[in-house]
Amino acid sequence: MDIRGRSTVHGLRRENRARALWDLYLNGPGSRQRIGAGAGVSPGTVSNVVGDLMDQGLVQESGSLPSGGGRPSSIVQIDPGYASVVGVDVGESSVLVELFDLAMQVRGRQRVPTELARLSPTEVVGQIVAGVGAVLEQSGAGTDDVLGVGVGVPGLVEHAPLAVVHAQTVGWDAVPLEALLREHTPLPLAVDNGAKLLGQAEHWFGAARGATDVVVVLLGHGLGTSIFTRGSGARTPMSSPGEWGHTAVVVDGQPCRCGARGCLEAYVGAGAVAARYDQLRGSTDGPPDVEARVTALLARAGTDPAAATVLDEVVRYLGAGIGNLVNVYSPTRVVLGGWLGRQLAELRMPEIAAAAAQNALRTPFADVELLRADLGADAVALGAATLPVGRFLSSGGQRDAVHRSSPA
Incomplete structure (x- = not known):
C-alpha cells in the first residue's frame, strides 16, 4: 500500500x-x-x-x-477516570476554576472573588494559574492526566493564531491572554467567549439539548448570547457569540459602560438594575456586592413597590431584546441563563414571554419555546471544559493530537 x-x-x-x-x-x-x-x-x-x-x-x-x-x-x-479537563470562568465578580473527569463531574474547585473592572490581565492570569494548581492538588491529578484547560472570558475573542481578548466594558483592549497564560503552563489551552461557552454547556447537557436552532442568553453583570445554527445531531455544534447587551433599545438612552447610550445592558444588566432601584428609593444603602443587592431586590418585588417597578421595567426591556433575537434568528428555543437570567425566568417567565411576543413578529415567535437554563453557577466553567473534551473526541481519543492542536 x-x-x-x-x-x-x-x-x-x-x-x-x-x-x-x-x-x-x-x-x-x-x-x-x-x-x-x-x-x-x-x-x-x-x-x-x-x-x-x-x-x-x-x-x-x-x-x-x-x-x-x-x-x-x-x-x-x-471511562470517567481516563483523563481530566479544567474549565475556567473569568467572570466580573470572580474567577472560577474547576477540574472535571470525563463524566463532567467536578473533582476540584476554586473560586476567587474579583473586581474585573479594576483587575489587570496579569492578575487574571495569576488567578487562573493559581486556580489550576489548586484544583490539581485537590483532586490528586497530575498535569499528565489533564487533556487541556478551557477558559471563558467576557468580550470578543480573536483566534489568530493565539486567542486575543477584546473586552471593552472591562477595559481589555487586544489582551493576548493565551500567550500570557502559555508563559506559566504547559497544558493545552483554549479561550472563548463566556456566553458562548455557557450556551455550549446548555446545548450539550441542559435546556438547549436537542434544539435545532437555539439562542442561549446569559444575563448577569453583562449580557451575551450563544446562537446555534445546527442541531444536536452535529458532533461539534456551530455557535457564535453575540454582544446582545450592546444592541440599542433606546436611541440616546441611558449611558452604558461600553461608552454608548441606550444599550440593552444599561436597562437589564445587574449594575443597571441595582442603580435604578437606588434611584427610585433615593438611597444607595445595601450590600456592596451587586449580585447580592439584585438578588435581594428580586426577593422583595412582591412587597416593595420600588422593587416591583424595577422588575416590571426589566421584564419589558428584556422582552424587547428577546423579540429582536426572534426576529433576526428565528430560533425554536430561547434559553435564559446566567445567575440573573435564571432568577428572572423563575420569577416572571410568563410575563417575559408576553413582552417578547409583543416585540416579535407573530410567525417566528409562534415556534419559539422560552425556557429557564438547567445549569447553575458553574455553567461557563463547564462549557469551557468542553473545549478540550471536543478536541479529544474529534481526534479519535488521541492525546498527542489534542496537544498538537494547541499551538505552542
Whole structure:
C-alpha cells in the first residue's frame, strides 16, 4: 500500500473512532449496535473500534442489555477516570476554576472573588494559574492526566493564531491572554467567549439539548448570547457569540459602560438594575456586592413597590431584546441563563414571554419555546471544559493530537 493509501486508512480509522466517542459522550452508555447506528458504521467496524478503545482504556463495559433468548448485548461507556479537563470562568465578580473527569463531574474547585473592572490581565492570569494548581492538588491529578484547560472570558475573542481578548466594558483592549497564560503552563489551552461557552454547556447537557436552532442568553453583570445554527445531531455544534447587551433599545438612552447610550445592558444588566432601584428609593444603602443587592431586590418585588417597578421595567426591556433575537434568528428555543437570567425566568417567565411576543413578529415567535437554563453557577466553567473534551473526541481519543492542536 502506498503512503497515500496508508494515510487514507489511518484517517478513516480516526474518523470512526471519533464518531463512536461522540456518540458515547453525547448519548451516554450504549450497546455496540446503537453506537454503530449513530456513527453510521457496520457492525464489524464498530466492534473493531470499540475493541481498540477498550484496549486503550478509554472505553469500558458497564453492564448488559437483557436478551430475548440470545446472547445479552454488553453496554459500554467512556471511562470517567481516563483523563481530566479544567474549565475556567473569568467572570466580573470572580474567577472560577474547576477540574472535571470525563463524566463532567467536578473533582476540584476554586473560586476567587474579583473586581474585573479594576483587575489587570496579569492578575487574571495569576488567578487562573493559581486556580489550576489548586484544583490539581485537590483532586490528586497530575498535569499528565489533564487533556487541556478551557477558559471563558467576557468580550470578543480573536483566534489568530493565539486567542486575543477584546473586552471593552472591562477595559481589555487586544489582551493576548493565551500567550500570557502559555508563559506559566504547559497544558493545552483554549479561550472563548463566556456566553458562548455557557450556551455550549446548555446545548450539550441542559435546556438547549436537542434544539435545532437555539439562542442561549446569559444575563448577569453583562449580557451575551450563544446562537446555534445546527442541531444536536452535529458532533461539534456551530455557535457564535453575540454582544446582545450592546444592541440599542433606546436611541440616546441611558449611558452604558461600553461608552454608548441606550444599550440593552444599561436597562437589564445587574449594575443597571441595582442603580435604578437606588434611584427610585433615593438611597444607595445595601450590600456592596451587586449580585447580592439584585438578588435581594428580586426577593422583595412582591412587597416593595420600588422593587416591583424595577422588575416590571426589566421584564419589558428584556422582552424587547428577546423579540429582536426572534426576529433576526428565528430560533425554536430561547434559553435564559446566567445567575440573573435564571432568577428572572423563575420569577416572571410568563410575563417575559408576553413582552417578547409583543416585540416579535407573530410567525417566528409562534415556534419559539422560552425556557429557564438547567445549569447553575458553574455553567461557563463547564462549557469551557468542553473545549478540550471536543478536541479529544474529534481526534479519535488521541492525546498527542489534542496537544498538537494547541499551538505552542
